[in-house]
Amino acid sequence: xxxxxxxxxxxxxxxxxxxxxxxxxxxxxxxxxxxxxxxxxxxxxxxxxxxxxxxxxxxxxxxxxxxxxxxxxxxxxxxxxxxxxxxxxxxxxxxxxxxxxxxxxxxxxxxxxxxxxxxxxxxxxxxxxxxxxxxxxxxxxxxxxxxxxxxxxxxxxxxxxxxxxxxxxxxxxxxxxxxxxxxxxxxxxxxxxxxxxxxxxxxxxxxxxxxxxxxxxxxxxxxxxxxxxxxxxxxxxxxxxxxxxxxxxxxxxxxxxxxxxxxxxxxxxxxxxxxxxxxxxxxxxxxxxxxxxxxxxxxxxxxxxxxxxxxxx
Numbered sequence: 001x002x003x004x005x006x007x008x009x010x011x012x013x014x015x016x017x018x019x020x021x022x023x024x025x026x027x028x029x030x031x032x033x034x035x036x037x038x039x040x041x042x043x044x045x046x047x048x049x050x051x052x053x054x055x056x057x058x059x060x061x062x063x064x065x066x067x068x069x070x071x072x073x074x075x076x077x078x079x080x081x082x083x084x085x086x087x088x089x090x091x092x093x094x095x096x097x098x099x100x101x102x103x104x105x106x107x108x109x110x111x112x113x114x115x116x117x118x119x120x121x122x123x124x125x126x127x128x129x130x131x132x133x134x135x136x137x138x139x140x141x142x143x144x145x146x147x148x149x150x151x152x153x154x155x156x157x158x159x160x161x162x163x164x165x166x167x168x169x170x171x172x173x174x175x176x177x178x179x180x181x182x183x184x185x186x187x188x189x190x191x192x193x194x195x196x197x198x199x200x201x202x203x204x205x206x207x208x209x210x211x212x213x214x215x216x217x218x219x220x221x222x223x224x225x226x227x228x229x230x231x232x233x234x235x236x237x238x239x240x241x242x243x244x245x246x247x248x249x250x251x252x253x254x255x256x257x258x259x260x261x262x263x264x265x266x267x268x269x270x271x272x273x274x275x276x277x278x279x280x281x282x283x284x285x286x287x288x289x290x291x292x293x294x295x296x297x298x299x300x301x302x303x304x305x306x307x308x309x310x311x312x313x
Contacts, residue, residue, distance in 0.1 A: 027055045027268055028075040032062045032082035032255070033182035034105070034147065037207045038289050039080065042282055046275050053268065061145030061182035063237075066090040069260050070240065076260045077269040080276075082201075083146035084256025085248065090240050096258040098301035100309055101294040102276055103255040103286045106222030107150050108202040108212040115196040118211070126213060127158055130171060130197060137197040138178035138186040143238040147183035151199035153250040154219050156233040161218055203290030224252040224296045254294055259306070266306075274308035 031039050036059045043055045060068060062081040069076045069091060079096070081087055087099040109126055111118050121129045130137050140148035152172065159167040178195050180186050186198040187208060202220075205212040217223035221230055230250035239246045257276065259269045276282035283293055302310070 024265060024268070025050075025052050025054060027053060027077045027265060027272060029055060029057045029078045029080065029272075030065045030068050030074075030076050031057060031059060031078075031080040032065065033059045033145070033184035034082050034201045034204050035059070035080055035255070036184060038103075038203075038286055038291065041285050041289065042276055045281065045285060046272055049275070050268075050271070055272075059182075059184070061140060061148070062086045063090065063146070064144045064181060067240070069262070070095055072262075075262075075264065077263040077265050078257060078272055079260055080255070080257045081146070082253075082255055083149070084254045085251075086146060087256050087258050089246055091258065091260065095262070096260050098304050098306075098309075099256045099258045099299070100273065100277065100301075100305060101254045101256050101297045101299065102282070103291040104222065104294055105201045105203050105253045105255065105291050106215075106220040107147070107154050107199060107253075108205055108215055108220065109197055110190065110200040110205045110210050110212045111197045112190060112193075112211060114193050115190075118196075121197075121213060123213060123215060127162070127164065127167060127171070131174070135197070136175050136178060136195040137199075138175065138180065138189055138195045139199045140183040140186065141179050141181055142235060144181045145183060147199065147201060148179070149235060149237060149248055150221055150250075150253070152235050153221060153230065153233050154199065154215070156235075157219050157230070157250065160232065206290040221250065221253050227251055254297060255291070270306045270308045273306075277309065 029039065039057055047053055062083055063086055066086050068074045069079050084099050084101055087096060116135050117129045129135060139151040142148035142152055155171050156168045183200050189195045190198050202212060217226055218229060230252060234247055234249045236245045236247050257273060259266055259273060263269050
């Protein structure tokens, strides 16, 4: 009996050690929907260097993803957002201490050959095309997804740029039944012909081989030199607490990431974040998939970044 008990104890200790070892080689990443393909490629390349690591990923609208981080029952070692301000507004300081920028993007209007008026739409008449009664367009929910916020900004900026009073109200009140939690949810609706046009990141359009209307810098939110112009528009969106409202202002796109406080494997998470930030590694992958580096950004958290992350500035 004593021998049996000893064997059982040894087995339990060994099993516990194995489980701890497995945990030390596991990462949970929550990321923006627009990062689905880039994260897939980043993970593939990272695990070539660290073949024993197992990585699990979840794609959400960035705001919904941040709420997943806040949820005590959801594992999260790395959070990657399509808008660094989601980390600033929703996670710092209660759920994270810092953020780091890692990519840019720009907004476009995406369609297919089957989209109504696809043969005539251009950068000068897209507003009139989207307003047509027989045209359906989609956008993501601003309360869940930065792309939804930026779609609203684009429309508001178009009203100002072209001096068309009422344009924003008219377009934003149209086709509300085609609003989805995140921008990538719209792609299936577009490809099935349910809708004709969607507001989508240019990088995602390129990755999926979709046709897109390349918009001027004054509208696409991709030019850092136009931040003063972008900042002329704003909207209110839901915060992290019931009834809380956040005012968001237009700005050039900056994707951000962080390691949440709840990370159970911060050392491995730091290695992954460092990999993402290396220009010759993660930066190269992001660029190949249509997202360039962040060249102009004053990071207020630079002095408190973890060692490996700070090194990759």
